[in-house]
Amino acid sequence: MDQNKAEIAKDFPPFFRVHKNGLIDRYIHTDFIPPSQHPQTLVQSKDVIISQQNKLSARIYLPKSAVSNNHTRKFPLLIYIHGGAFSVQSPFSSIYHTYLNNLVSESEVIAVSVDYRLAPENPLPACYDDAWSVFNWVFSHSGKKIQDFPGPGKPEKPEPWMSDHVDYTRVFLAGDSAGANIAHDLLVRASSKNLKLEGMILIHPFFGNGKKADKLWEYIYPGTSGVHDPRLNPAAHVNLLKKLSCKRIMICVAEEDELRKRGWYYYESVKRSGWNGEVEIVETKGESHVFHLLDPCCENAGIFMKQVASFINKIGFSAL
Structure with missing residues (x-):
């Protein structure tokens, strides 16, 4: 042996x-790319420390037009959660740094890309709690009292990019794969605080299908309640879905992705739940899991980028 x-x-x-x-x-x-002004899009980025205790940080992105508008215009905010099976990747990697630069440029949003603690060194729910801390930090700049959003996210010093440029009536949550799972949990928590967001974008979401437990999930989340854990399988919880407090949801799946059916199952469950909002699903034909990150220059990645940007800006979109 x-x-x-x-x-x-x-x-x-x-x-x-x-x-x-x-x-x-x-x-x-995972590699590390420092924040900078992106030479192609002129999007600016910076890193901020959210919590010294957990070494929690995030990367903020500012579109070109926000740099030159002399603080007179407010922009939608996108809180983005990276994927990687809860255990790999980072918002500072070349994959995600490139994607956020391009998405911010295409959508004209302020973006906050969350750096959460990874499993298995930090078992779940650490990633959920870290994302919630960043969420609290974000909304502490909105003028709302922080006690309305309990958590360790109150900043020692306000971040000017958040205070000067963000329209807090137009906040979106988004993520891919495991990041989509975490983004959904953020919306569930925000809904419990009666905070209404503009929308949520779930890209190739890692959800359960109710048939068998995922072995990786069981290992990195020893406290899970099992196959119908609401964090793993929110589609099985109709009462949870009907209370989601956002106006619009976009679910994105890829035809060759093994998680495709889970995205469709979630979409159909939201439709059946009686949730009072707009829900759409976009399926990219002939592509696999997170194809847009792995091959960002392919034709379908460009089309998909425009679909996400159109959803954010409410221009409308159509499936491939």
Whole structure:
């Protein structure tokens, strides 16, 4: 027997494996791109510390027009949660930094890209709590009292990009894969505080299908309630869905993605729930999971970018 294999306690390719001595190896190594002014889009970015305690941070993106409008115009806000099976990737990687620069430019939004603690070193619900802390930090700049949104997100100093440029009546949540799962949890929490958002964009969401538990999910979330955990399988909770406090939801699936059926199941459940809002689903033909991140220059990625931007700006969109 291979000695290396004998020493492995858990293996979840292509994400990570855990050795019997507790050592964690990741199959995917994430690079780091510093904030900057993007040379093609002229989008500016900066990193902010949200909580020293958890080393929680985020990257903020400012569109070109926000830099030159002398603070007279307010922009929609997009809170974005990166994917990666709760265990890999970062908002500071080249994949997500490139995507957010392009999305901010195309949509003309302010974006906050959340850096949450990764599993398995930080078991779930750490990622959910980190995202909620950033959410609180964001809304602490809105003029609302922070006690209305309990959590550790109150800033020591206000961030001018948030105070000067954001229209807090037009806030969107978005994420891909596991990030879409986390974004949905944020909306559930915000709904419990009677805070109404403009919309939510779920890109190739990682949800359960109610048939069997996901082994990775079980390992990184030891406190899960199982196959129908509302965080894993919100489609099974009609009362939760009908209370979602946003105006519009966009669900994005890809024809060749193994998670495609989960996105459709969620869409159909929202439709059946009696939720009082607009829900749409967009399916990209001939593409697989997060194709737009892996091949951002392909034709379908460009079309998909415009569909997301159109949803944010309420221009309207159509499926491929």
